[in-house]
Amino acid sequence: MQRWESVTIVGVGLIGASIGLALRERGLAEFVIGVGRRSSTLRKARQRGAVTSTTTDLSRGVRGSQLIVICTPVEEIAAFAVDAAVSCPSSAVITDVGSTKLEIVRVVDAALNRSSNEVAFVGSHPMAGSEKTGPAHAQADLFKGRVAVVTPSKLTNEAAARQVERFWKQLGSNVVRMSPKDHDRSVAAISHMPHLVASSLAAATPDAELQLASTGWLDTTRIASGDPELWRQILVENRAGVLKSLDKFEKVLASFRRALERDDQQKILQLLEAGKQSRDSLGN
Amino acid sequence: MQRWESVTIVGVGLIGASIGLALRERGLAEFVIGVGRRSSTLRKARQRGAVTSTTTDLSRGVRGSQLIVICTPVEEIAAFAVDAAVSCPSSAVITDVGSTKLEIVRVVDAALNRSSNEVAFVGSHPMAGSEKTGPAHAQADLFKGRVAVVTPSKLTNEAAARQVERFWKQLGSNVVRMSPKDHDRSVAAISHMPHLVASSLAAATPDAELQLASTGWLDTTRIASGDPELWRQILVENRAGVLKSLDKFEKVLASFRRALERDDQQKILQLLEAGKQSRDSLGN
Numbered sequence: 001m002q003r004w005e006s007v008t009i010v011g012v013g014l015i016g017a018s019i020g021l022a023l024r025e026r027g028l029a030e031f032v033i034g035v036g037r038r039s040s041t042l043r044k045a046r047q048r049g050a051v052t053s054t055t056t057d058l059s060r061g062v063r064g065s066q067l068i069v070i071c072t073p074v075e076e077i078a079a080f081a082v083d084a085a086v087s088c089p090s091s092a093v094i095t096d097v098g099s100t101k102l103e104i105v106r107v108v109d110a111a112l113n114r115s116s117n118e119v120a121f122v123g124s125h126p127m128a129g130s131e132k133t134g135p136a137h138a139q140a141d142l143f144k145g146r147v148a149v150v151t152p153s154k155l156t157n158e159a160a161a162r163q164v165e166r167f168w169k170q171l172g173s174n175v176v177r178m179s180p181k182d183h184d185r186s187v188a189a190i191s192h193m194p195h196l197v198a199s200s201l202a203a204a205t206p207d208a209e210l211q212l213a214s215t216g217w218l219d220t221t222r223i224a225s226g227d228p229e230l231w232r233q234i235l236v237e238n239r240a241g242v243l244k245s246l247d248k249f250e251k252v253l254a255s256f257r258r259a260l261e262r263d264d265q266q267k268i269l270q271l272l273e274a275g276k277q278s279r280d281s282l283g284n
Numbered sequence: 285m286q287r288w289e290s291v292t293i294v295g296v297g298l299i300g301a302s303i304g305l306a307l308r309e310r311g312l313a314e315f316v317i318g319v320g321r322r323s324s325t326l327r328k329a330r331q332r333g334a335v336t337s338t339t340t341d342l343s344r345g346v347r348g349s350q351l352i353v354i355c356t357p358v359e360e361i362a363a364f365a366v367d368a369a370v371s372c373p374s375s376a377v378i379t380d381v382g383s384t385k386l387e388i389v390r391v392v393d394a395a396l397n398r399s400s401n402e403v404a405f406v407g408s409h410p411m412a413g414s415e416k417t418g419p420a421h422a423q424a425d426l427f428k429g430r431v432a433v434v435t436p437s438k439l440t441n442e443a444a445a446r447q448v449e450r451f452w453k454q455l456g457s458n459v460v461r462m463s464p465k466d467h468d469r470s471v472a473a474i475s476h477m478p479h480l481v482a483s484s485l486a487a488a489t490p491d492a493e494l495q496l497a498s499t500g501w502l503d504t505t506r507i508a509s510g511d512p513e514l515w516r517q518i519l520v521e522n523r524a525g526v527l528k529s530l531d532k533f534e535k536v537l538a539s540f541r542r543a544l545e546r547d548d549q550q551k552i553l554q555l556l557e558a559g560k561q562s563r564d565s566l567g568n
Contacts, residue, residue, distance in 0.1 A: 127496055128498070147498070176495065176496070185493070186496050189490060190489060190493050190494065190496050190497040190500070191500050191501065193488075194501050195500065196537075196540055197481060197504060197537075198504050199540075199555065199560070200533060200536040200537045200555070200559065201477070201481050201533060202558075202563040203536050203555060203558040203562055204529070204535070204536045205473050205562055206473060206532075207562070209469070209470045209473040209474050210562075210565065211460065212411055212431055212433065212470050212471060213474040214411045214412075214474070214475070216474070216475050216478050216479065216507045217474045217478050217566075219504070219506045220478040220504055220505075220506070221478070221504075222503045222563070223500045223503060223504060224556075224559040224562070225560055225563045226560070228556035228557045228560055231556050232549060232553045232556055235556075236544075236547065236549055242544060243541070243545065245488075246537075248488040248490075249485060249488040250537070250541075251488070252484040252487050253481075253484045253530075253537075256484060256530075257527070257530055257534075260519065260520075260523055260526060263520065263523065265516060265520055268519055268520065269516045271484070272483050272515050272516055272519075273512045274487040275482065275484065275486040275487040275505070275512075276508055276509055276510070276512055278486040278489055278491070278494075279508040281491070281494065282501075284506075
């Protein structure tokens with residue numbers, strides 16, 4: 001088992017604070033330093049037991065850490081990673097938890113390469129979360145049994161990639177290694193498109209009809225409750241991937257429309273069977 | 285409390301058998317007669333305690349009943365209701381549990397009117413169910429706390445409509461009265477469109493990407509697991525309503541596409557906020 005003397009978590013919201021809690025409950029880190037902008041959030045994270053000390057000063061917060069995990073909204077991840085690399089030990093490894101990878105890895109790789117910084121950056125994405133936000137909802141077992149994708153690029157130090165994979169395994173995750181590009185295409189299909197679809201469905205349902213809404217509508221639109229600002233960032237960062245997934249979805253939807261308009265019952269049945277087959281392949 | 289000496293349930297699948305169980309557990313009916321095509325299903329319903337006797341002969345099954353509930357797939361409901369009306373007592377009330385109402389009520393009303401039959405038909409739709417099917421999964425409390433829509437038409441006997449409303453209340457449901465047309469428009473928006481969307485999303489997701497699928501994809505596609513043949517019938521019966529809801533959904537989806545293509549971040553945020561607002565208005 002790998003043990004860290006000091007880990008820094010930048011951004012102590014639900015995910016960051018859950019990492020801190022997991023590190024402490026599993027005895028994986030002696031010190032967990034929480035870095036954030038707001039003292040009130042940092043205080044909550046400390047009260048929750050997710051971090052052992054806090055600071056609003058990034059360079060102070062990363063100075064003595066072997067591992068730095070950036071848990072901010074996706075738009076800010078690359079800048080924080082690059083800033084952290086300036087102040088942390090040159091032997092440190094930096095990773096992140098962003099829902100998109102291609103753009104983040106590209107920007108950080110380029111910046112570290114340009115400055116000949118020896119610090120290693122390895123992108124990752126734990127496929128875990130909640131509609132709830134903030135350190136108060138942190139859970140030590142948030143990552144247990146969930147997939148964590150680790151996305152080394154051609155520039156990534158292999159030892160650092162392995163260290164980040166071990167980190168997620170020690171939090172209980174099942175690690176999957178993918179290229180940043182494959183990751184973004186995949187999450188466009190199974191996360192970003194579902195969000196766009198759930199949000200569109202919720203927005204397209206007239207208020208007056210909601211009286212009858214039952215489990216079907218509630219399940220299908222559940223993720224539309226997610227934070228709009230965070231999701232705007234995700235959809236924008238993965239624009240290309242989302243648009244490609246949208247093409248595929250619109251094709252199936254257009255087939256449904258045509259089949260309904262023509263009363264082509266055989267085709268309607270085929271489409272419903274294709275949907276069921278895909279859904280049933282994953283169980284509940 | 286109204287009590288029936290004899291109630292007939294035509295079609296003893298999940299819904300029909302759950303009605304039988306609820307009637308018996310709540311002491312609302314002395315005899316519950318199950319009518320079906322397959323002896324094996326009828327036997328299961330009897331073993332489950334959902335019915336007190338069974339027959340494959342509709343006319344025998346309805347001969348002495350005061351209330352007849354048609355629980356077959358939607359395409360067959362109208363024909364069974366009309367056939368039942370020929371053999372049941374003239375004082376009997378017939379209702380159904382179909383997910384669509386306009387077409388069923390129109391056909392049954394016309395047939396009873398033409399034949400000057402005094403039997404009363406009142407359409408209804410309990411908003412309860414499950415992806416599971418068959419009498420083995422029947423639950424006495426399936427309707428408890430759920431909405432049951434009762435859809436009298438201009439031709440419906442008011443006393444019969446009230447009797448059917450009482451029936452659902454006695455099973456624990458919250459009764460909502462609507463015209464068949466309003467019902468179909470409403471369920472198109474909150475049930476049939478979500479099914480079409482969930483099914484399209486599942487079908488459009490490449491198998492290769494499912495490895496990363498998590499709660500978001502699973503929730504959003506859950507209802508795509510429903511029986512394709514039953515859903516084909518529902519979508520076809522409510523074609524007009526579904527196509528109108530599809531128009532609305534496609535408009536929102538097209539706005540999302542345009543906003544992504546133009547990188548119009550303000551518009552993306554607005555759309556996500558509209559989806560969240562609609563979803564949050566209903567809680568979990």
